[in-house]
Amino acid sequence: MKQKIILDDIVSIRGKRTDGYVNFGQKPDGSQFRIPVIIIEGEKEGPTLLVDACTHGDEYEGAEAIVEIAKKLETEKFVGTFVGVPALNFEAFSCISRVSITDGYNLNRIFPGNNESYITHRLAYTYMEKVVKFVDCVITFHGGGDVLHLEPIIGYLPGDDEISKKTLELAKAFNQKFIWSMQNLPFNGVTSIEYKRILGIPTVLPEVGSHCGRLYDREGNVKICSDGIVNVMIALKMLDGEAPMPVEKMNVELHYLHARNGGIQKLLKQKGEIVEEGEILGEIYDVFGNKIEELEAPYRGVVIGFWSVPVIRPGDWWYLYAKILD
Numbered sequence: 153m154k155q156k157i158i159l160d161d162i163v164s165i166r167g168k169r170t171d172g173y174v175n176f177g178q179k180p181d182g183s184q185f186r187i188p189v190i191i192i193e194g195e196k197e198g199p200t201l202l203v204d205a206c207t208h209g210d211e212y213e214g215a216e217a218i219v220e221i222a223k224k225l226e227t228e229k230f231v232g233t234f235v236g237v238p239a240l241n242f243e244a245f246s247c248i249s250r251v252s253i254t255d256g257y258n259l260n261r262i263f264p265g266n267n268e269s270y271i272t273h274r275l276a277y278t279y280m281e282k283v284v285k286f287v288d289c290v291i292t293f294h295g296g297g298d299v300l301h302l303e304p305i306i307g308y309l310p311g312d313d314e315i316s317k318k319t320l321e322l323a324k325a326f327n328q329k330f331i332w333s334m335q336n337l338p339f340n341g342v343t344s345i346e347y348k349r350i351l352g353i354p355t356v357l358p359e360v361g362s363h364c365g366r367l368y369d370r371e372g373n374v375k376i377c378s379d380g381i382v383n384v385m386i387a388l389k390m391l392d393g394e395a396p397m398p399v400e401k402m403n404v405e406l407h408y409l410h411a412r413n414g415g416i417q418k419l420l421k422q423k424g425e426i427v428e429e430g431e432i433l434g435e436i437y438d439v440f441g442n443k444i445e446e447l448e449a450p451y452r453g454v455v456i457g458f459w460s461v462p463v464i465r466p467g468d469w470w471y472l473y474a475k476i477l478d
């Protein structure tokens with residue numbers, strides 16, 4: 153059995169549940185930079201599942217689901233250990249910001265971090281050393297946050313090795329339509345890649361919900377997250393129960409199509425739409441109403457998401473557009 157997570161500050165112990173913090177730096181006001189951690193022990197020994205959210209501080213759907221599921225697991229019988237981290241970048245979460253406030257870093261570009269430089273690097277390092285190292289698999293929630301819309305899409309790292317196979321199995325078990333093969337990410341320092349590379353831990357990365365859905369479908373998106381956690385726990389045999397009827401899956405490879413210019417953008421293709429190569433996805437207008445840019449679909453694909461704010465800046469992600477793999 154793996155060694156257990158040790159919390160620096162314990163807030164409460166209630167039955168089989170412990171809430172507390174892992175600390176990673178004292179602020180000038182004497183308080184700590186800290187990671188909130190919920191640990192719930194099941195009835196029998198088994199796998200340790202870590203579920204976290206708010207690596208990007210404005211992606212709250214997973215956070216709400218973790219809080220809900222933790223409450224349920226307090227009184228439910230299960231096998232193994234559930235570790236919930238509802239707000240990994242707690243500072244960004246508190247300030248409704250995608251990235252860290254203190255040093256401006258995007259936490260999901262700097263893993264595995266280090267303990268010698270900036271505070272966000274120390275957050276990544278501390279999290280891996282004091283939490284992730286002690287678990288068997290991870291669900292790390294993301295979403296569209298405040299400026300993007302994304303259809304629910306479940307990321308996994310493909311490969312022929314056992315870790316990759318396990319990740320795909322768990323991504324499928326999460327049970328949403330879009331399964332995202334993440335072999336072509338255009339950036340480094342991502343949790344799932346580093347957990348696999350350094351710790352040999354499989355990580356599923358669901359993107360669920362955004363500001364667009366929060367008016368009418370906030371609870372619906374939180375439910376997608378909590379159902380997904382339960383489905384993964386059933387697949388890991390942590391929870392009893394039947395796996396749900398599998399939904400029809402589409403395996404995709406996501407590409408980030410950027411805006412060349414800034415302006416007022418119009419979305420011509422909508423979420424989930426299948427688009428033929430050469431069709432126009434979107435247009436950008438200047439403030440005088442002149443069209444200054446069109447975005448052509450580079451291949452036949454499906455619209456997973458887009459920039460949801462009317463104004464876009466040069467270089468921003470415009471369409472999250474996916475190749476259909478099978």
Ligand SMILES: [Zn+2]
Nearest residue numbers: 208211294295
């Ligand atoms: Zn994110």
